[in-house]
Amino acid sequence: MTHHPTQSPQFFLTAPSPCPYIDGQFERKVFTHLVGDKASEMNDLLTQGGFRRSQNIAYRPACESCRACVSVxxxxxxxxxxxxxxxxxxxxxxxxxxxxxxxxxxxxxxxxxxxxxxxxxxxxxxxxxxxxxxxxxxxxxxxxxxxxxxxxxxxxxxxxxxxxxxxxxxxxxxxxxxxxxxxxxxxxxxxxxxxxxxxxxxxxxxxxxxxxxxxxxxxxxxxxxxxxxxxxxxxxxxxxxxxxxxxxxxxx
The missing domain is CATH 3.40.630.30 (Gcn5-related N-acetyltransferase (GNAT))
Known part of the structure; x- marks a missing residue:
């Protein structure tokens, strides 16, 4: 089993689910956990890269056939x-x-x-x-x-x-x-x-x-x-x- 250092975030991909914004589309998200003493720095970097935070998770759309979500x-x-x-x-x-x-x-x-x-x-x-x-x-x-x-x-x-x-x-x-x-x-x-x-x-x-x-x-x-x-x-x-x-x- 491969062990990852605690400072290196691991990213995961959700299963497809119905999109709440566009009828007929399905959304997927890539996400990681924001924990540890580097969480704030990681949150800054990820937010600047288009992620959003929900509790201790940072996520970003990773839909296969749609790029409608745009970070603002x-x-x-x-x-x-x-x-x-x-x-x-x-x-x-x-x-x-x-x-x-x-x-x-x-x-x-x-x-x-x-x-x-x-x-x-x-x-x-x-x-x-x-x-x-x-x-x-x-x-x-x-x-x-x-x-x-x-x-x-x-x-x-x-x-x-x-x-x-x-x-x-x-x-x-x-x-x-x-x-x-x-x-x-x-x-x-x-x-x-x-x-x-x-x-x-x-x-x-x-x-x-x-x-x-x-x-x-x-x-x-x-x-x-x-x-x-x-x-x-x-x-x-x-x-x-x-x-x-x-x-x-x-x-x-």
């Missing part, structure tokens, strides 16, 4: 919000994002459950229990944070924290070259706030303030309505056969 990252330092995005920022000036260690709470799960039941009732995460949620948040060997968004309280400018009800959450990896938005969710009853857009805009501002050039959004699938929002945040780069290249909307 926003160029934070060059980004300028559109008029509608500026309106979203203005509509949410009463919110504060409090960055915390990756620890789950009952309040988070209640909001997460409400979000899934309203937006993704038939999705792959629809049957997640409170224990599943806790694993999603805390099963990480990299620098992961939870950002909780709440309305400002009377002492928010002193404490830097909101005091209102929890209305949105982002699970985020802090990398050497950017922020990677692993998963985010929000109160589905507050559609008028466009909280999904707001959290991405907030991450762009956080990356810029920290001197980090990128915000990683995961995969964009051309033609998928679920993914169409990702290409609104320009300028951005897409990972292709020649590496990361600037996205030109008219070319798609």
């Amino acid at each position: 990252r926003i160029l934070a330092n060059e980004f300028e919000p559109t008029r509608s995005m500026r309106r979203v920022l203005h509509d949410n000036t009463d919110l504060i994002g409090d960055i915390r260690d990756a620890e789950p709470s009952n309040e988070q799960y209640s909001l997460f459950r409400k979000y899934l039941d309203a937006r993704h009732r038939k999705g792959g995460m629809s049957d997640m229990t409170v224990l599943d949620y806790a694993m999603m948040v805390e099963d990480t060997h990299v620098n992961t944070k939870v950002i909780e968004y709440r309305r400002r309280g009377p002492d928010s400018f002193i404490t830097g924290k909101g005091r209102g009800e929890l209305i949105a959450v982002a699970l985020t990896d802090i990398m050497a070259d950017g922020l990677s938005m692993v998963y985010s969710y929000f109160d589905p009853d507050l559609d008028e706030r466009s909280l999904g857009t707001f959290m991405i805009l907030d991450h762009i501002n956080r990356a810029r303030a920290a001197g980090l050039p990128h915000v990683y959004l995961g995969y964009w699938v051309n033609g998928s309505r679920k993914m169409s929002y990702k290409v609104r945040f320009t300028p951005q780069e897409h990972l292709g056969s020649k590496g990361w290249e600037r996205y030109v909307p008219d070319a798609v």
